[in-house]
Amino acid sequence: MNIDLTTKIGELRFKNPVLTASGTFGYGLIMEEFSDVSLLGGIITKSITLKPKVGNPAPRIVETACGMLNSIGLENRGIDNFLEDILPGIRRFKTNIIASIAGKDEDEYGLLAERLDRQVSAIEVNISCPNVKEGGMSFGQDISSTKRVIKKVRMKTALPVIVKLTPNVTSIEDIAKVSEDNGADAVSLVNTYKGLSIDISSRKPELGSFTGGLSGPAIKPLALYSIWKVAKNIDIPVIGCGGIMNFNDAIEFFMAGASLIEIGSATFREPNAALKILKGIKHFLKTKKIKAIKEIVGTVNEN
């Protein structure tokens, strides 16, 4: 049986719905040593900023029950380095390359989108990073700034625009709706949940920058619920992310309404996680005699 795993965002075709989440897969170059990157539906780069960014002081990670807090702080070498030194080396991957961007203000987002126009397959607009002082999550927590950022990006590029949402809000479905109304081609969610961990003997936070973002299996039920709420509220595709560790988790996300998924922290436990999950999805569809992945999207039985 031939199973149709393809899906689309705007006019952009994906050969399968499994992507790798920003900040957990580098730019694909290191991962190439462990797995065939070209078999993925797409890779999303570490978030790129206009100027190089050094990131936050150590420790930047702390393990928590069934998950981890991180406070990397968007360390990256900036857009010039990405376009000149990284992109030429990853163009050969036979998969969609999605550049994640993060700006300090809407003009920076606009400039980044302009520089990336026609260079990559799509842009993921990160308005949800909990680990930076300027910009980051504060954009994604406010309806009017979400609107301004998306409008600006939309003006500067014809590429498909994916808006990455933060779950640290009261109604994520409202932010998703605003994204759709202002020209987003898809939304991805969730970025990490803001969290804290304290060392009781020193009374100090366990992370160098006090708080961090929670990811991993610990957030899966929360993420799944957000996806379900958002998918009911908008018509553009939803990309689901948050604690997906195996094919079973992945299928839950599709049933909750995700058209595509992103694999994040799972890669830290297993460099090959995304490809293993892809294989598991195929196997599941085959045994259930389902011909296309689209047939299960948003099919959770609500009665």
Added chain:
Amino acid sequence: MTNIKDYPAIVISNKHIDDNIFLIELLLPGFDGKAEPGQFIMIKIDETYDPFLRRPYSIFECKKEKVKILIKTVGKGSKMIAEKKRKEEMDILGPLGNGFPVDKNNYPILVAGGMGIAPLWFLGRRLTKLRNKFSIIFGEKTTTPLAEEIKKTFGAKVFFVTDDGSRGIKLTASAALPLILDKSPYRKFSIYACGPKGMLKDVINFGSGRNIPVYVSLEEKMACGIGVCLGCSVKRRGTDGFLTVCRDGPVFKGEEVMI
């Protein structure tokens, strides 16, 4: 091509060295045994998600498919690893990172503080195999059975120091360096160090004062172990940038990093 792989490893033996120190021998099916002293592995403890992350351990010895690690129990993950019995399984990702470079013309001095011996033991074994002469300074707060193991294997090459004088001289490992150097018939040295941060700082300062190359093996909390999460960064000296301990290290030239 790298030989980094995720091996379904099997515990061959687990030897209790001291209260909280264990020597575990693992079988990595298909591993070609090519690893450099200073390289490490990432251990996936089990299939549950708690603990969630792998744990990094230096390669202590390695011969073809057999890899040994020396582990001190300090928390949940290390305790679970230490409880593994013969025939139990753990996934092992490795060998990872860069090892200690050996300057052929220099006399090597290995400086180990406590568990810092793990990667330096492998270096000592490698140097012995290459018929290189070298010295080891091994420092502890108070002497443990680990010192006994080191003495058995490296004999007269080891200079023992303790904070309380319970074995060897009552001195810190870094303070013992000039004693060894000034008595040595050799002229050119390389220093290889692993241990607590304070010790590493002192060793780096000593090396730069005397113009001796120092290589340090660093530890930082890790998530991926391969360079994609940027969780294990250390400050690069002279710039405002960072290096990753897992991929750019864990062995660095002393003047390269701020610790």
